Amino acid sequence: MSGKVGAYGANSKSDTSFRKTWDQKEYEEKAREKDKEAHEAAQLAEEYAKKGKKPPRKQEDLPKATELMQAREAPLELDKNLNKTIVIDASAGSGQKQPGFYCDVCRRTCKDSVRYLDHLNGRGHLRRLGQTTKVVKSTLNDVRQKIAELRAKSAAAAEKKQYDFEQRIKDIKAAEVANKEAEREAKRRKKEEEKQKAEEERNAGADQDMMAAMGFGSFGGGAKR
Structure with a gap:
């Protein structure tokens, strides 16, 4: 009789070869x-302390910048979470949590928006993006092109605003016509109801006259001797 086969194809419960193994020597060396x-x-910190100086910071090996500083295409929306407190996992795997603005690129949390903005414009953050702190110098043609784009954008916004205004006027006129139609319909129904009520009253009076002419009197009065 064959042994029971596990989920990983093992024929014995003691077979744990599918599990990940750890190189103890490698981790001891690390x-x-x-x-x-x-x-x-x-x-090093003790030597600098004896000299009354602060120890130098460890220089991080950042990638070499390949392009100039680029303008941000999307707004930062620093006031998006105004009057809110958002707790974010701190970087470096410390397991602690702290409020602030978190940078996914540098894995760093800034306490306020001013420091966060300074960090985004700083050399370290830009180097991680592959950019330098130098800005592209705009030529005369670039300025003219930018002005033309802004004018076109302003004209499109003005045209849209004008279109919205005209559409608003049309909607108001349509609403006024609908209200007038509703008032006319209400008056017509009221007249029909009054006419029907008057006709019912006339019919009721005619029936009473006919009954009186046929000799049928009121049953409420007493008999005369």
Whole structure:
């Protein structure tokens, strides 16, 4: 009789070959390197402290910039979450949480919008985007083209506004016509109801006259002797 086959095709419950294995020596080497870097950083900080100076920051190996600073295409919307507190996971895997503006590129949280804006315009953030802090110099043709684009945009907005105004006038006139029609219909129905009521009253009076002519009197009065 064959043994029971598991989900991974194993014939024995003790077979755990499908699980991920860890190289203990590799992780021990990484731990030693990390301890060494921490020890060297502590020694350097102690040497600078003796001299009354702050230790230099560790220079991060950023990619070389390949293009000039580019203008942002979308607005930052810094006031989008005004009067709200949003808690974001902090960077570096610390497990802590803190409020502020979070940068996905640099994995950094800024406490307020001013620092966040300074960070976005800073050298480190731009270097991660592959940009330098130098701005493209606009030529005379670029300025003219930009002015033409703004004029076209303004003209389109004015035309749309004019179209909305005319459409609004049409809607108001249509609403007035509809109201007048509704008033006319209400008056017509009221006249018909009054006419029908008057006709019913005339018919009721004619029936009473006919009954009186035929000798049928009122049943409410007493008999005469």
